[in-house]
Amino acid sequence: MIPLSWYMVLAAILFSIGTYGFLVRRNIIIMFLSIELMLNAVNLNLIAMSHYMDSLVGQTFTFFIITVAASEAAIGLGLVIVLFRNKKTVYVDNINELKG
Amino acid sequence: MFNQILFLYCALVIISTGLLAVRFKNPVYSVLSVLVLFFHMAGLYLILNAEFLAAIQVIVYAGAILVLYLFVMFLVNLRQELKVERFIASHRVSAITSAALGICLLAIIPSFKLGAKGAYPVERIQQLTHTKAMGFELYSTFILPFEIAGLILLIAVIGGLVLARKEREEGCNPGTDTCEVKK
Numbered sequence: 117m118i119p120l121s122w123y124m125v126l127a128a129i130l131f132s133i134g135t136y137g138f139l140v141r142r143n144i145i146i147m148f149l150s151i152e153l154m155l156n157a158v159n160l161n162l163i164a165m166s167h168y169m170d171s172l173v174g175q176t177f178t179f180f181i182i183t184v185a186a187s188e189a190a191i192g193l194g195l196v197i198v199l200f201r202n203k204k205t206v207y208v209d210n211i212n213e214l215k216g
Numbered sequence: 217m218f219n220q221i222l223f224l225y226c227a228l229v230i231i232s233t234g235l236l237a238v239r240f241k242n243p244v245y246s247v248l249s250v251l252v253l254f255f256h257m258a259g260l261y262l263i264l265n266a267e268f269l270a271a272i273q274v275i276v277y278a279g280a281i282l283v284l285y286l287f288v289m290f291l292v293n294l295r296q297e298l299k300v301e302r303f304i305a306s307h308r309v310s311a312i313t314s315a316a317l318g319i320c321l322l323a324i325i326p327s328f329k330l331g332a333k334g335a336y337p338v339e340r341i342q343q344l345t346h347t348k349a350m351g352f353e354l355y356s357t358f359i360l361p362f363e364i365a366g367l368i369l370l371i372a373v374i375g376g377l378v379l380a381r382k383e384r385e386e387g388c389n390p391g392t393d394t395c396e397v398k399k
Contacts, residue, residue, distance in 0.1 A: 117219075118223050125325060126230065131318075134238075135318075137238030139310030139311075140311065145285065148285070149247065163269060169331055172334070185277075187371065189284055190373075190375070197292075200291070206292050207300075
C-alpha cells in the first residue's frame with residue numbers, strides 16, 4: 117500500500133518544476149507546456165486524494181480540468197499563431213510594448 | 217510491493233522528464249519528453265484504480281493536446297530557437313522563487329488531514345467498473361458542470377477559428393481570390 121503523502125510529494129515537485137519552466141523560459145510555447153505540467157500535478161493530487169477518501173468527486177473534477185486544459189491549449193496556441201503572424205517572434209521578452 | 221516499485225519508477229521518470237522538458241534547447245524534444253511524462257502519469261492513474269481517467273489522459277493529453285503543440289511549433293520558426301538564448305535574463309531569481317515554492321509546498325504536506333470517507337470504496341468501483349461509476353456521478357450530481365464544460369469546448373472551437381483566421385484586407389472581393397492592391 118502506497119501512502120498518500122508519496123503522491124502529494126510527487127505532485128508538489130512536479131508543480132514546482134512547472135512553475136520553474138513557466139518563469140524561466142523565453143519561448144511562449146514552452147511556457148504553455150509548463151502550465152500543462154502544473155495542471156497535471158493538480159490532477160494527480162485530486163485523483164490520489166479521491167482514491168484515499170473513497171470518493172469520486174476529485175476524479176470528476178479531474179475530468180473537468182482536462183476539458184479546460186484542452187480548450188486552454190486550443191485558444192492559447194491560436195493566440196501564439198496570431199502573435200507570430202503580427203510580431204514575427206515567440207519570445208516573451210521581445211513583446212514589451214506595454215512597458216511605460 | 218510491486219505497486220511501490222511501479223510508483224517509484226513512474227515518479228522517477230516523471231520528475232526527470234519534467235526537468236528535461238523545461239531544460240531542452242530544442243522545443244520539439246521538450247514536447248516529446250512531456251509525452252513520456254503523460255504516459256507515466258497514466259500509469260500512476262492505473263495504480264490508483266482510475267482506468268477511465270488513464271485512458272482519457274492518453275487520448276486527450278498525449279493524443280490531442282501535444283499534437284496541437286507540435287503543429288503550432290512547426291508553424292513558428294524553429295531554426296532560430298537553436299541559436300538564441302533559451303532563458304530570460306533574470307532566470308536565477310526565477311529558479312530561486314520556484315525552489316522556495318516547492319519547499320513551501322513540501323513543508324505543508326505533513327499537516328494535511330484526510331476528510332470523511334465518501335460513498336465509493338474501491339470494491340464498489342471495481343464491482344460497478346470505473347467508467348460506469350464516473351458516469352453515474354457525472355450525469356447525476358455534476359450535470360450542470362458537465363453542460364458548462366460543453367459550453368467551454370464550444371467557446372474554444374469558435375475562439376480557435378476566429379483567432380487562426382487570416383484577416384481579409386480592405387478592397388478584397390469575397391468569393392474571388394483577386395484583391396485590388398491599395399496604394
